[in-house]
Amino acid sequence: MSAALQGAGRRRIGRHTRQALLLPALALVLVLVFVLSLGIGPAGIGFIEALGALFGGAGEATRLIVLELRLPRAILGVLVGATLGLAGAALQGYLRNPLAEPGLIGVSSSAALGAVLTLYTGIAAAFTLALPLGGVIGAVIGVVLLQVLAGRGGGTLTLILAGIAVTSMAGALTALILNLAPSPFAALEIVFWLMGSLADRSFAHVWLALPFMVPGWALLATLARPLDALTLGEDTAHSLGFPVTGVRARLIAGTALSVGAATAVAGTIGFLGLVVPHLLRPFVGHRAGALLAPSALGGAILMVLADIAVRLPFPGNELKLGVLTALVGGPFFLWLIVAYRRRLP
C-alpha cells in the first residue's frame, strides 16, 4: 500500500515537473522558430547575413528587409498566434466544448467584417485606430450572437451550427462590401480577409493591434482560476466565489479585444485555436485554467511555423495562411468529430 502511494507520488511529481518544464520548453522553441522566421524570405539573403542585420551588420537593403519587413512579420505572427491559441483554450474551457475556436464559431469572420467596414469606407484612413476598433466591435457582435444562439452548455452541435451561420453571414457581408467598394482592387482582397496573411505587414500593424491585444490577453489570463472551478460545474464555481456572469463578461471582452485586433491586421486564420489546446492538453491534465499560458505560447509557435511554411513552396507568390492552417486543421477537426462521436453512447 505504501508502495502504491509512493508510486502515485512519483507519478504526481512526474506530472508536476512535466508541467513546470512545459512553459520554458515552449518559450525556447518559440525563440528558435522566431529566429528561423527572420532568416527566410523571397529576397534570398543568407541566414547568417540576415541575423547580422539585427545587430547593425549587413548592407542597408538587407537591414531594411530584415528590420522593416521580416521582424514586424515575425512579431505579428507571435501576437496573432498567441491570441488565437489563448482564445481557443479559454473558449474550449468556458464552453466545455472541445470544438470551440474563434475561427469555427464565427468570431474571426465577424471581426473581419468589422475591419473591412472601417477600411474600405475610408474611416480607417481618417482615424488610425478605427481598423482594430472595427475588428473588436465585429468580434463583440459575433461572440454575443453566439451566446444568444448557442449559449453555455448548449451542446456541441448547436454551437457549431450557430458558428456556421455567423461565419457564412459575416463572410457574405464581407464579400458584399468588397464588391461595392470603389477601389478596383477591393474585390480581389477578399482572399486576404477570408484566408489571412502576414505578407508585407509593417510595424504600423503591430502598433495598431497591440493596444487591444494586451488588455484582451490580461482579461483572458484572469480566467485561469475560474475556468478550473467551472470544470466542477457552474453552481460549484459560484459557491467557490466565482460569479459566473463576471467570468462570461471577461471572456467575451477578452476574446473580442484580442481576436478582433488580430483579425483586423492579419485576416481570418482558422483552426489554430482549435488544434493548439488539444495538442497541449495531455501535458497539463484536464485543467482548463492551466492550459491558457501553454496554449498562448503554442499558438505563437504554430503561427510562426505556418508563416514560414507559406513562404517556402512558391517564393515570391506565397500561400495564404488560412490555406495552410485549414489543410492541417481540417483533418484534425474531422478526427476530433470521429473521436467525439465514438465517446458518445
Next chain:
Amino acid sequence: MGAGARMALGIQRMRWQTLALAAAAFAVLALPGPGLADGPAKPRRIASLNVCTDQLALLLGARDRLVSVTFLAADPSSSALAAEARGLRLNRGRAEEIVPLAPDLVLAGDTAAAPGVQMLGRLGFRIKVVPLARNLADIPRNIAILAHAIGEEARGRAMIARFEEGLARVTQTHPAPGGHRPIALLIGPNGVTSGRDSLAGAIIETAGFANGADGFGVLGVGRLPLERVLAARPDVLILSSLKVSHPSLAAGFIRHPALAAASAAATRVSIHHHVWACGTPLVLGAIERLAHLRATLGDGGKALRP
C-alpha cells in the same frame, strides 16, 4: 437530388434556353445594323468594351458616334480621358447593356470582357478586336486598326505620324546610354510591376533605363513581393500612382514604411497609373519625363546587376 427535382431543373433550363433563343432572335430581327457581315463604311453607333479602345476612339475624335464606353473610361484612376468620357453611357462589358444600344460596331480588347464580347458575336454584332499593346510598335498598329474600323483613316495616319515624330525627338534629345544603364523599377498598388514583353517595360527601356523587373524574370505584368523590391535597389523607383486612391490593401502596399525608406535612397518618381495600361500616343509624355530624369542622373547610377 430526387428525379422530380432533376426534371424540374431540366425543364427550367429548357425554359431559359428558349428565352435566350427568343431574345437572340428578337435582337437580330428588331435592331437595325447587326447581322450584316461588314456593316456601313463609317459606323454611326460605336460601342467600346475596353478602356484602351475607349481612349483611342476618343482621341480619334469619335466622341459623337460613341454610344457607350466602359465605366473605367470615366474613372480618372484608369483613364487619361475621364473628362471627355463623362456624359457618355457607361458599360461594364456585359452584352445586355450593349444590345439595346444597337451599335453598328463593337470595339473590344483581346482580354477583357470576353463572355460579353462572345455573346455579342453570337448575336451577330460587328466586332473589332484591338489587341493589347505589348511594345511601342504596337501603338501605331493599334491606331491603324481602330482608325480603319471607325472610318477615320486620315486622322489615324496623322496621329501615327505625330507619335513617331515625337518618339524620334525624345530618343534624339536623350539618346539611350551605350554602356551600363541605371536601373528603374516600376511599382504599382499591390506590388504590380512590368517586365519584358509589356508596354511599361518598353517605356522604361526606351527612356534609357534597365528595367529592374527583368532581373526577377517578370514577363509581361507580374507581382513583386516587397522584399524583392528592396533587394533590387533600383536607382529610380517609379510609382504608378492613382489619381483618386480609394482605400484598399493594394494601395496600402505603396505606403509601407520600408518602401518609403528604400525610396529615400533611390530617386522617386510618380507617374500616373493609367499611362502604363494603354498603348495610346499619351505614353510619349511618360517616356519624355523618364528620359529627362535619366539624363539628369548622368552616367552615375549603380552598375547593372543581373
